[in-house]
Amino acid sequence: DAGVTQSPTHLIKTRGQQVTLRCSPKSGHDTVSWYQQALGQGPQFIFQYYEEEERQRGNFPDRFSGHQFPNYSSELNVNALLLGDSALYLCASSLAGSNEQFFGPGTRLTVL
Amino acid sequence: QKEVEQNSGPLSVPEGAIASLNCTYSDRGSQSFFWYRQYSGKSPELIMSIYSNGDKEDGRFTAQLNKASQYVSLLIRDSQPSDSATYLCAVNRLGSYIPTFGRGTSLIVHP
Numbered sequence: 001d002a003g004v005t006q007s008p009t010h011l012i013k014t015r016g017q018q019v020t021l022r023c024s025p026k027s028g029h030d031t032v033s034w035y036q037q038a039l040g041q042g043p044q045f046i047f048q049y050y051e052e053e054e055r056q057r058g059n060f061p062d063r064f065s066g067h068q069f070p071n072y073s074s075e076l077n078v079n080a081l082l083l084g085d086s087a088l089y090l091c092a093s094s095l096a097g098s099n100e101q102f103f104g105p106g107t108r109l110t111v112l
Numbered sequence: 113q114k115e116v117e118q119n120s121g122p123l124s125v126p127e128g129a130i131a132s133l134n135c136t137y138s139d140r141g142s143q144s145f146f147w148y149r150q151y152s153g154k155s156p157e158l159i160m161s162i163y164s165n166g167d168k169e170d171g172r173f174t175a176q177l178n179k180a181s182q183y184v185s186l187l188i189r190d191s192q193p194s195d196s197a198t199y200l201c202a203v204n205r206l207g208s209y210i211p212t213f214g215r216g217t218s219l220i221v222h223p
Contacts, residue, residue, distance in 0.1 A: 043156065100146070
């Protein structure tokens with residue numbers, strides 16, 4: 001049973017650039033959520049996708065956008081990168097109607 | 113007041129002891145409560161979920177929920193060095209599928 005997968009594992013970008021992170025949910029799951037985790041902090045909710053639409057959004061600027069594909073996989077895009085965007089980006093999948101989320105290994109983004 | 117509060121620690125316990133991790137939350141309407149374990153440099157792993165008042169046991173782990181006191185805890189019996197990690201408390205409001213996380217408590221189990 002394949003768990004949640006994310007790519008790439010690590011990424012280094014410079015300020016002002018754009019980045020795309022990818023996530024494939026756990027087999028059988030149809031809902032994908034994205035989180036940003038800064039060092040020493042808990043994950044902060046960015047947004048959640050279900051049925052290819054953004055179902056809920058956290059307190060993140062419009063520079064953060066996403067997409068969900070018909071196969072339930074998802075992308076997170078961040079434009080105009082800032083130094084403060086350096087963090088671990090986590091994807092979590094779940095079944096619609098369930099509160100239990102399962103995390104992927106994360107993508108470590110470093111903005112220089 | 114933060115929505116979900118945890119002591120950042122570190123909490124240091126000897127091998128074989130009981131580790132007690134605590135979490136308080138501010139929203140009385142919260143309905144779902146989770147504990148995640150996160151090893152350094154890794155992603156969170158769901159280890160316990162609890163939805164009603166009382167205790168829920170799973171192996172060496174026991175989650176305790178007291179909604180009147182807005183308090184949830186995780187007990188780890190017979191602590192092992194491999195339990196050394198950060199433990200994240202997460203809480204869902206009624207009707208929300210999005211958990212709010214605490215900042216986590218670092219646990220160190222020393223031999």
